[in-house]
Amino acid sequence: MSGETRYADWIAVDWGASRIRAWAMRGREAVAGTETAAMDLDREGFEEVLVNLLDPWLGKEPTDVLVGGLGTARFDLAARDAPVPAKPLAAGLALATTSDPRLAVRVIPGLQQSSPADVMHGDTTRIAGVLAAEPDFDGVICLAGAHSRWARVSAGEVVSFRSFMTVELLELLAASSALSGSIGDGWDEGAFVAAVSDAMSRPEALAARLFSIRAEALIDGLSGDAARAQLTGYLIGAELAAARPYWLGQKVLVVGPQPYLDAYMSALSAQGAAPIAGDETASILAGLSAAYETEKELAP
Amino acid sequence: MSGETRYADWIAVDWGASRIRAWAMRGREAVAGTETAAMDLDREGFEEVLVNLLDPWLGKEPTDVLVGGLGTARFDLAARDAPVPAKPLAAGLALATTSDPRLAVRVIPGLQQSSPADVMHGDTTRIAGVLAAEPDFDGVICLAGAHSRWARVSAGEVVSFRSFMTVELLELLAASSALSGSIGDGWDEGAFVAAVSDAMSRPEALAARLFSIRAEALIDGLSGDAARAQLTGYLIGAELAAARPYWLGQKVLVVGPQPYLDAYMSALSAQGAAPIAGDETASILAGLSAAYETEKELAP
Numbered sequence: 226m227s228g229e230t231r232y233a234d235w236i237a238v239d240w241g242a243s244r245i246r247a248w249a250m251r252g253r254e255a256v257a258g259t260e261t262a263a264m265d266l267d268r269e270g271f272e273e274v275l276v277n278l279l280d281p282w283l284g285k286e287p288t289d290v291l292v293g294g295l296g297t298a299r300f301d302l303a304a305r306d307a308p309v310p311a312k313p314l315a316a317g318l319a320l321a322t323t324s325d326p327r328l329a330v331r332v333i334p335g336l337q338q339s340s341p342a343d344v345m346h347g348d349t350t351r352i353a354g355v356l357a358a359e360p361d362f363d364g365v366i367c368l369a370g371a372h373s374r375w376a377r378v379s380a381g382e383v384v385s386f387r388s389f390m391t392v393e394l395l396e397l398l399a400a401s402s403a404l405s406g407s408i409g410d411g412w413d414e415g416a417f418v419a420a421v422s423d424a425m426s427r428p429e430a431l432a433a434r435l436f437s438i439r440a441e442a443l444i445d446g447l448s449g450d451a452a453r454a455q456l457t458g459y460l461i462g463a464e465l466a467a468a469r470p471y472w473l474g475q476k477v478l479v480v481g482p483q484p485y486l487d488a489y490m491s492a493l494s495a496q497g498a499a500p501i502a503g504d505e506t507a508s509i510l511a512g513l514s515a516a517y518e519t520e521k522e523l524a525p
Numbered sequence: 526m527s528g529e530t531r532y533a534d535w536i537a538v539d540w541g542a543s544r545i546r547a548w549a550m551r552g553r554e555a556v557a558g559t560e561t562a563a564m565d566l567d568r569e570g571f572e573e574v575l576v577n578l579l580d581p582w583l584g585k586e587p588t589d590v591l592v593g594g595l596g597t598a599r600f601d602l603a604a605r606d607a608p609v610p611a612k613p614l615a616a617g618l619a620l621a622t623t624s625d626p627r628l629a630v631r632v633i634p635g636l637q638q639s640s641p642a643d644v645m646h647g648d649t650t651r652i653a654g655v656l657a658a659e660p661d662f663d664g665v666i667c668l669a670g671a672h673s674r675w676a677r678v679s680a681g682e683v684v685s686f687r688s689f690m691t692v693e694l695l696e697l698l699a700a701s702s703a704l705s706g707s708i709g710d711g712w713d714e715g716a717f718v719a720a721v722s723d724a725m726s727r728p729e730a731l732a733a734r735l736f737s738i739r740a741e742a743l744i745d746g747l748s749g750d751a752a753r754a755q756l757t758g759y760l761i762g763a764e765l766a767a768a769r770p771y772w773l774g775q776k777v778l779v780v781g782p783q784p785y786l787d788a789y790m791s792a793l794s795a796q797g798a799a800p801i802a803g804d805e806t807a808s809i810l811a812g813l814s815a816a817y818e819t820e821k822e823l824a825p
Contacts, residue, residue, distance in 0.1 A: 341733075342740040372703065372736060388740070389732040390703065397697045403672065403690065429728030429766035432689040433641075436672060440642040440688070466729040 232282045233257075235289040237513040238275065240296030240347070242371050245274060246506075249282050253514045257282070268299045276325050287329040289520075291513045292321075293350030295371065297332050304335035304344055308382045333516055336383060343388050348374050351480050352383060354512030355503060362478070365471050367500070369481025369489050371396070373464065375471040387471065391464045392485055395457060398435065407442035408456060409449020412484070414491065416451040420458025421465065421492045428466040434459045461492050472496075478503050532582045533557075535589040537813040538575065540596030540647070542671050545574060546806075549582050553814045557582070568599045576625050587629040589820075591813045592621075593650030595671065597632050604635030604644055608682045633816055636683060643688050648674050651780050652683060654812030655803060662778070665771050667800070669781025669789050671696070673764065675771040687771065691764045692785055695757060698735065707742035708756060709749020712784070714791070716751040720758025721765065721792045728766040734759045761792050778803050 233249035233256065245263045248255035261278050263271070279290070300321055321330040333353070335346035348368045355366055360381065368374040371393045376386040399408045424434065438455050441447035447455075465472070472493060479489050480503035493500040533549035533556065545563045548555035561578050563571070579590070600621055621630040633653070635646035648668045655666055660681065668674040671693045676686040699708045724734065738755050741747035747755075765772070772793060779789050780803040793800040 337740070337744055339744065342737050342744050344740045344743050387733055388736040390735045391732045393702055394694075394698075394732060394735075397701060398694075401697060401701065402693055427767075428731075429763055431728075431731060431767075432691045432694060432760070432764050433687055433767050435690045435694070436688040437642050440637070440644045443644050444637055444639065444642050460732070463729055464732050467727075467731070467733050 232284070233288065235291065235517055236279060236282060237510055237517075238290055238292045238294070239350070239509050239513075240271060240292055240294035242295050245271070245278060245294075245296075247275075247278055248510065250510075250514070250517070253510075253518075255510060263296075266296065266299075271296060271299065272323055272325070272330075275330075276328065279328070283327040285327070287327060289517065290328050290330045291333070291517050291520075292330060293333040293509060293513055293516075294347035296347070298335065298346040300332050304337040304346070307336050307338040307386060308384045331516075331520065333512070336386070338386060341387070343386060345372075345374055345386060345388060348376075350512035350516075351505070351508045352376055352378065352512070353515050354508035354510065355478060355480065356381070357511045357515040358508070364476030364478065366503075367468075367472070367477055367479045367481075367489060367493075369479060369485040373481070373485075373489075375468045377471065387468065389464045389468070391460050395460050398456060399453065404435065404439055404452070404456065407439055407447065407449065407452045409453055411448075411450030411453065413448065413451040413454040417454035417458040417488065418491065418495045420455040421462035421495060424459045424462025425466045425496065428463045431459060431463050457488055458492070461488055465492055465496060472498050472500075477501065480505050480508050532584070533588065535591065535817055536579060536582060537810055537817075538590055538592040538594070539650070539809050539813075540571060540592055540594035542595050545571070545578060545594075545596075547575075547578055548810065550814070550817070553810075553818075555810060563596075566596065566599075571596060571599065572623055572625070572630075575630075576628070579628070583627040585627070587627060589817065590628050590630045591633070591817050591820075592630060593633040593809060593813055593816075594647040596647070598635065598646040600632050604637040604646070607636050607638040607686060608684050631816075631820065633812070636686070638686060641687070643686060645672075645674055645676075645686060645688060648676070650812035650816075651805070651808045652676055652678065652812070653815050654808035654810065655778060655780065656681070657811045657815040658808070664776030664778065666803075667768075667772070667777055667779045667781075667789060667793075669779060669785040673781070673785075673789075675768045677771065687768065689764045689768070691760050695760050698756060699753065704735065704739050704752070704756065707739055707747065707749065707752045709753055711748075711750035711753065713748070713751040713754040717754035717758040717788065718791065718795045720755040721762035721795060724759045724762025725766045725796065728763045731759060731763050757788055758792070761788055765792055765796060772798050772800075777801065780805050780808050 235250050237248045237250050239246045244260050246260040249257040321332050323330050333350050336349050337344045363379050366376045373389045377384045398404050438452050477500045479500050535550050537548045537550050539546045544560050546560040549557040563574050621632050623630050633650050636649050637644045663679050666676045673689045677684040698704050738752050777800040779800050790800050
């Protein structure tokens with residue numbers, strides 16, 4: 226790159242379920258950001274979208290591009306086994322083959338666990354970000370998202386984790402089930418907190434409670450706002466019941482997109498936990514930055 | 526109809542979630558049957574499909590057409606409150622307005638319950654059919670289907686019932702979730718029974734177990750057949766845990782379409798219940814016949 230002014234030292238990319246976000250980075254600082262919608266992309270589709278998105282930032286020589294996020298599962302890279310030390314979490318990057326010579330794409334690897342069988346991809350980036358900001362973190366990180374994850378982190382290691390399909394289930398039910406007609410766009414916090422508590426006291430009745438939302442809408446005139454809050458509360462309540470060993474009596478940090486961050490925070494608070502809310506974008510950027518720096522340190 | 530030979534005395538129709546079935550009836554005997562695919566119809570769409578389907582059986586004068594099934598919810602008829610006596614279940618028909626003068630359409634009304642809030646439409650026909658065949662039935666009828674229902678029937682009354690979204694949830698997850706790629710078309714009975722038992726012992730862990738199907742497929746090479754059986758077993762097991770007060774120590778009759786009839790029978794048997802399998806088509810025809818006869822008795 227000698228003799229040429231480069232826009233970015235490197236580029237940070239988060240490949241999420243519905244959008245791709247990218248930041249032009251100078252060191253640890255994001256000097257510009259951009260994003261694009263990206264549903265149901267395969268790996269080739271991702272590379273095409275990525276090249277178009279990053280084009281204004283690319284020079285003639287290869288720019289380092291570090292990719293994290295849910296979509297990295299599509300790279301079919303080997304995930305490492307938990308427990309795994311915290312620092313290498315942000316390293317061990319795999320170089321991905323891309324057809325455009327202006328990109329040198331590296332992908333944050335996933336993490337897997339044999340018993341109970343579990344796997345995560347994108348969430349390793351957010352965990353690495355939390356640990357980069359607070360290397361001595363000791364407690365539980367609740368990573369909200371389409372698939373939420375509870376990760377026990379201690380002495381610089383991810384000790385164990387468990388994944389839940391809660392929000393994916395919620396969005397499927399709201400969009401494509403017998404409940405769809407009853408679910409509004411608004412929110413009713415009281416109905417949410419009551420539904421969480423109800424679900425935690427008898428979590429096995431989930432499928433019956435879900436149907437009762439439709440029945441209450443038909444018979445009792447349950448509002449669309451209350452119906453959305455109840456649906457969310459029943460599903461998150463069932464998750465909290467199953468994840469109780471993770472959060473009960475622990476330091477809990479919740480990281481995730483809205484409106485789910487607020488929902489998890491509120492549900493945990495109502496159960497007497499004292500969760501701390503983390504900044505999702507900051508944790509992604511910190512995780513990608515830590516990976517970039519580790520990579521540079523290790524480079525010959 | 527004097528002077529004209531009529532093909533059918535009346536026509537029985539079952540409006541299901543994915544197909545409409547019709548039978549040309551002489552008394553209680555079905556002399557011909559026909560069916561057509563019918564997804565996502567509204568009431569007008571239903572009438573159009575119905576007229577085309579029944580055309581060969583219609584004369585110039587109006588023919589009585591009795592309609593039951595899930596789709597009758599679209600008629601927006603008032604449902605009656607449970608508990609409700611068994612015999613009127615197959616009467617109190619509502620005359621539906623149709624634009625074709627060759628049809629006199631009557632619809633079996635639904636049933637609703639205020640606490641817990643619940644509602645059923647098509648399943649009233651199957652209950653009426655069971656009671657027409659066995660008027661002294663005393664026990665629980667498990668109506669399998671997209672929404673399953675457990676109805677307590679005693680002394681000729683539907684005393685109470687509870688609905689579950691189990692199979693709708695199952696089909697959504699198999700078709701449109703992160704699990705879709707892991708779910709095959711076959712079956713593994715051992716995996717199913719183990720999953721039912723696992724779900725019943727800790728029903729609150731449902732959302733985690735669902736994700737573990739994907740993780741086991743990725744890490745342990747879980748087969749598609751076993752994945753389908755596990756998914757079905759986790760969901761039906763959670764339902765059995767919640768519906769335990771309905772089936773434990775009771776006479777249980779299961780009525781429903783395959784493959785779900787076999788799944789509910791197998792799950793209940795594995796839990797030590799001694800369920801009896803009913804014939805679904807026979808119960809629908811018996812329910813519609815009982816409704817037709819009651820209507821004729823009451824006619825001036």
